[in-house]
Amino acid sequence: MRLRRCGADAMLVEVDSLDEVDAVRSALADADLPGLVELVPAARTVLAAFEPGAAGLARLRPLLDTIDLTKRAATEPREVVIPVHYDGPDLELVASTAGTDVAGVIELHAGAEYRVAFSGFAPGFGYLVGLPEALQQPRLDNPRKRVEPGSVAIAGEFSAVYPTASPGGWRLIGRTDVTLFDSRREPAALLAPGDLVRFEAIR
Numbered sequence: 001m002r003l004r005r006c007g008a009d010a011m012l013v014e015v016d017s018l019d020e021v022d023a024v025r026s027a028l029a030d031a032d033l034p035g036l037v038e039l040v041p042a043a044r045t046v047l048a049a050f051e052p053g054a055a056g057l058a059r060l061r062p063l064l065d066t067i068d069l070t071k072r073a074a075t076e077p078r079e080v081v082i083p084v085h086y087d088g089p090d091l092e093l094v095a096s097t098a099g100t101d102v103a104g105v106i107e108l109h110a111g112a113e114y115r116v117a118f119s120g121f122a123p124g125f126g127y128l129v130g131l132p133e134a135l136q137q138p139r140l141d142n143p144r145k146r147v148e149p150g151s152v153a154i155a156g157e158f159s160a161v162y163p164t165a166s167p168g169g170w171r172l173i174g175r176t177d178v179t180l181f182d183s184r185r186e187p188a189a190l191l192a193p194g195d196l197v198r199f200e201a202i203r
Contacts, residue, residue, distance in 0.1 A: 001064060010049040011060055018117045018129055020069045021046055025193060027067045033059060041118040041193045043127075077115070079196045082161065084110065084152050086201055088172035090140070094154065098134040105173060106201050108132045109152075114159060114197040119189065124163030124181025126191035131159045143169030150176045152199065159199075163189070174199075 001024075002014040013024050025041045028048055035054020040047040050057045086106045095105045114128035131154060139155045144167060147153070151162040153170035162168060163180035180190045191197065 013046045083200045084174040086174040088174045090171040110201045116195045124189040128159045139169040
């Protein structure tokens, strides 16, 4: 674990894996640190931002020394079920790359349990870990100029749902009618780091 100051009132915690990111994020979220404004997890880091002059920043380093990076969160995670029409334009490509058929892709993707590791790229875009190894495939060689909101996608070790229309290079395997991000809603994003996600195939 490595610590880097980010300005006067934030600390970046660097670790070696997504599981360690989750352990740090969970421990800091449960610690009730004075003045903690926001925790921002990413692929190998957690940024802890504090109010100016908050006492919690000084307590951060001693707390991190006590964290068991192999321990999962003690609190019960929230579970989100996302119904999916598995009819994406890259479904056949994903199946052939995985050495299976379309039904096999659906069974693998919908049969797995995912966890939101972190958010990024666009508001409400959650990077989901738990993708079966056979479906861990590279991004497209030529990204699309527009991916529709609700598109269910895979790339590398992650699955995700595009919350808004945007360019994108992930392989699209389906779509959902669930709204992933709505600025008028509280909270605006459906998914938050630590949430469990299941995809349910619509027959």
